[in-house]
Amino acid sequence: MKKISLFSGICCLLYPLFVSAVELSDQVTVNGFGTLGATKTTNDTLGLRPNISDDNVTFEQWNLASRSLAGVQMNVAWDPQWSSAIQLVHQKRVENSLQDSIQLATVSYLPTPEWAIRIGRHSPRVYMLTDTRNVGYGYLWTHPPMEFYGQLQTTYIDGLEIGYTRQFDDADMLRATLCGGKTDMWMAYPGYSFEADFGQSVGLTLEFEHQAWTFRGSASVVNNQNQWVDQLLRQPWNQYNAAGLSGAASVADALDTEATLMAFYSLGIAYNDQNWIIQSELSRLNAESKIVPDTVAGYLSIGRHINEFTPYIMYSRIHTSSSDYSLPADVSYYAQYSNQLNYLANTSLLFLNSRFDQEGVAAGVRWDINSHLALKTQWDRKFISAGGNHLWWNTGGTDSSVEDIFTINLDFVF
Secondary structure (H helix, E strand, C coil), X not given: CCCCCHHHHHHHHHHHHCCCCEECCCCEEEEEEEEEEEEEECCCCEEECCCCXXXXXXXXXXXXXXCCEEEEEEEEECCCCEEEXXXXXXXXXXXXXXXXXXXXXXXXXXXXCCEEEEEEEECCCCCCCCCCCCCHHHCCCCCCCHHHHCCCCCCCEEEEEEEXXXXXXXXXXXEEEEEEEEEEEEEEECCEEEEEEEEEEEEEEEEEEECCEEEEEEEEEEEECCCHHHHHHHHHHHHHHHCCCCCHHHXXXXXXXXXXXXXXEXXXXXXXXXXXXXXXXXXXXXXXXXXXXXXXXXXXXXXXXXXXXXXXXXXXXXXXXXXXXXXXXXHHHHHCCCHHHHHHHHHHHHHHCCCEEEEEEEEEEEEEEECCEEEEEEEEEEEEEEEEECCCEECCCCCCEEEEEEEEEEEEEC
């Protein structure tokens, strides 16, 4: 990926000071957004990353690419019922193909004012930041809490979405959304990365807005079709089993991911008036496959509007509820005498015992310079349990640790 030049960065910063959305015609509107950010941590072995599909890692040195991105969205209203939209986001990723840069590409049809049908690529509506996860200006913090959003690396679904909206009065609104389709994502680990195929998914979301309050609940199920783990790990274990190592069959079964289901449930609540901004989400992930840990995650954020400044604090936590996997006795014994078997065993345990166990506190302040530009700064302290650092880029060690993160962002929209 090419780095954003200093000139391009300055242009991005100055442009939103003078312009708003660009209307190319009565039917076509172009909007843009972006973040110029810098992040550093206090650790040289645990690398900070936005989510577990990202290899854009931050250690003790300031990283200008970790939070920086630029995006543009074009909306076309063909008539009162038909419209289309496309969104491109440029940021550092494992894979920077055009396909991965397209975060939104839909055709929408409104048969009535209440019903909406969208087909194409759209964001899964499983969390509060569905519409603004890439738009830093749209949320309070420098970055979403990693304990909740770090495990949610799926940013889009290719499929169908059907929504129903009921407006009760000027302040109350109920929306129900049913979506289904196919999704995949990249998984990144030190030394290698791979694209995981999650197959078909279906989800239901209910949202209710009452004055300054927003409530959201969602449930989704994904059919895991990941064959990469089968090719990398299960096939070698099957070969060891055929050669007479009986415990290898148990490891191969534990690594089975094909046609396994994952269920994700979330609840969210938000309050935002002229004085306070409060937001909280809770989630639970249950998976049939042993390589996907069962987790419980959540956060609570409280901010206070003081003119153009909004100081805030936040607490977040994630915990893995599934138990660790232990290698069969004969596998552990023979792995001592075979480098090849030992490497295979350790790699398999990396997948089978991937744990998320940490909590964090954060404090920051947002300065809304104008209606297009916001400057934010934030300090995080993370308390990571022993063996629970799977959200991080681990280059050595599984001991418990306490890490500090410092972030400053300039977010803009136009």
